[in-house]
Amino acid sequence: MTNYVGQRVKRTEDPRLIKGLAHYVDDISLPGTLHVAFVRSYFAHAKINGIDTSAAESAPGVVAVYTGKEVADKIGPVPCAGALPDLKVPDHRVLATNKVYFLGHPVAVVVATDRYTARDAADLIIVDYEELPVVTDVEQAAAGGPVIHDAFSDNIAYRLTSGEGDIDAAFSAADRTVKQRILHKRLAPIAMEPRGVLARYFPGEEELTLWSSTQIPHLMRTQVALMIGMPENKLRVITPEVGGGFGSKLNVYAEEALLGWISMQLGKPVKWIETRRENIQATIHGRGQVGDIEVAFKNDGTLTGLRYSVFADLGAYHQLLTPAIPTLTGLMLSGAYKIPAIQMNITACFTNKMATDAYRGAGRPEATYVVERALDLVAAELGMDAAEVRRKNFPAPTEFPFHTATGLDYDSGDYEAALNKAQQIAGYADLREKQRKARDEGRLIGIGISTYVEICALGPSQAMPAGGWESATVRIEPTGKVTILTGASPHGQGQETSFAQIAADELGVHINDITVIHGDTGVVQYGIGTFGSRATAVGGTAVFVAIQKLKEKAHKIATHILKADASRVAFEGGKFSRQAAAASAAGSSEPVVPVGQAPAGALPDPDTEGKSSLTLQEIALEAHIAKNLPPDTEPGLSATYFFEPKNFTFPFGTHIAVVEVDRETGDIDFLRYIAVDDCGRVINPMLVDGQVHGGIVQSIGQAMYEEVVYDEQGQLITGTLMDYAVPRASHIPDFELDRTETPSPVNPLGVKGVGEAGTIGATPAIVGAIVDALAPFGVRHLDMPIKPENVWRIINGH
């Protein structure tokens, strides 16, 4: 039955959010809460000769001040889960001890009675710095610039070569090759809610509760417990509403452990809410690669080999997944194409900057971007159409599972179908004709195509640093209400609705009778979290399978109560019936105590005697009252399932951007934007569209506006939203979206994931369009962000 799955169901989480009644971390007030402010380094690299905290300590309202040396042996290092051969892992303490390594590096912390007092006192702390030589350029860092960490002889964190096939033979046998240097600038994730932590220690119970704006409550619980030496089962992490993450909250930060520890020292609740300035300085950045792409191909456009050599700018320290991100780029270098030989060479380096880590797409946008740019270069080299060179290299739908020379097996796909559909919506041939005519009139119109594939539903545990499964508990309460506990704690994706849709159909109940609970380690079984476009494909599947387990038990109870043969009892429309046919007329079943009709006193008695069918809710009541259960049956009606996927999923699609460049100003205007995405089976098309829109606009940001800039001294030039340009409503085109639907065989729901499709698929289409518009000037590639100034200089020969 599908009353809900596939439908545009309005979100059940929205009423509290649109009324301003939801609770993010900073909206939670506990009596007696103390406020924390950080002293952060204003140098990118310096030795700390001393810290004078006396004025701060004696300021009215200040409760405590801690410096790096005081906490160094109390709190363990900030964790890194990326394990690679010969990886250099610097000792990353929660506060700097002897040296600071990047602008924004926390040096000391002040605890005071309110946030204004804490900030004032932080300004009274005097740090005696001795400046050291700075290296911000990743290639300079690799080539032997100033060594950042005393423990190591150079700045190279690791080198890695990956790929399959005979790459040298591929290049020597090729008709032609092209190569291009490609920059992926650093980006700031800019979740609208900055990070924040509220910590409360209960000295009697010896328990600590952390409210944190995180994507991974359980992983944080484990890591923070290890860092502060507390039994994990005495630590509870609660993520209330999380105001966006985009990977920046897929991490365990110094502040989270430190706040917990401070609360234990003082026996009081303590709160820290990140300012936007701190957010751009000291929350992870994304991207940060300087690479050289080389492609070998035949004269007919057939690709024979691809090599990508990249310098990865890791920043000063590893955060949770920092070193792993460039390796994800290596995995996706085959793109949507048959390429017999692929090689990735990574040189990953420390620089005097904030750590890079997972930002929406996390290594995969870099791969898609270089492969798609390479295909455009091949097309330009051969004078072929950008769509045709892509079409020529697609694997056919019959070739799936499709093995790539990066070692993956793509689950399912029909890449040409998505391309055809996008071209049809765009009116591609007419567009090209229009472009030719416009050029004759001196107008600069460009068309860019991206036929991307992404790796999602992360992922099988074998391929993940700390578990790639996801968990769900589904239970039907005595009153018939359905409770779902998911480990995939969301931060805007809408799982409270989409998971309820899955359950409502499977259980035949009304969606409003379901509550999805997440983000509280005290309530929810261990889980992994929401990232890597995994929540529905892995977490949703866990819900689905848990429901099947629950229904098996309900079936057993129903068979017993209906005094029927198990094979004659079927579930349909929310009811177990002695004959399946008897239930065919049934719609969705009601809880035994419908809303608004709750009797004041007690639960009703089960009234199941002599019935020919039973609703799930009636069975739930029987299961809890437990006077009429089959022998050897546990009371209660709940099931838990931990779903381990056997493979990743591989969503794909085609994006077509059409732009016009203004010769006078260099301004770039979108004329059209078409996106045909295939994310497998769709649970809620409205949520899918929302994910695609948001992803594309982050791509527009990367392609045209955003760039974290440090100067040569490591000063952050883009330290506020005045300088770091996030797209605004006036920057976006009117999107034309459509879909193809190729189910994934990896999970029973057939879903693939869509959270990162836009950020992965869109940048090459946008850049391709701008480059295409400027093709009359001999332009074949431009680095992002492409600003009007760059364009104007090209047009005007400056």
Next chain:
Amino acid sequence: MKKAINLSVNGVSHTDEVEPRMLLVHYLRDVLDLTGTHVGCETSLCGACTVMLDGQAVKSCTVFAVQADGSQVTTIEGFAKNGELHPVQEGFWEKHGLQCGYCTPGMIVTAAQLLDRNAAPSREEICHGLEGNLCRCTGYQHIIEAVQYAAKKAGQS
């Protein structure tokens, strides 16, 4: 030295003593416990803190509480009346104009002001009107549709 202020917030009169430097957003959030108004940047660039101050949408992170002395303030908590959503709130729900919800209260306040000034805005006028509010989740398309929905709905009533 604290200063006494008196203002009406969502129709309720409040008198408090505040530090002259206290920001209006902190007064609303920390003193009145109206936490629907959010802080996203402290530099009046993101618009998450937008409230109505004497009929004007303002960014409450760059208004001092003392400047609001004697004023009428409406926050997001004051938008739904008698259990009925404001048309803009309804539009955001109907059109999926929010994901994480953090920018949403400020967006709704700004959109309401936009429609007060222009009951039937074009797409371009909506985009222009929302330029002072950042959203990182939705890509704006559904927000624009939410405002169009609200305009249509208000036009019908």
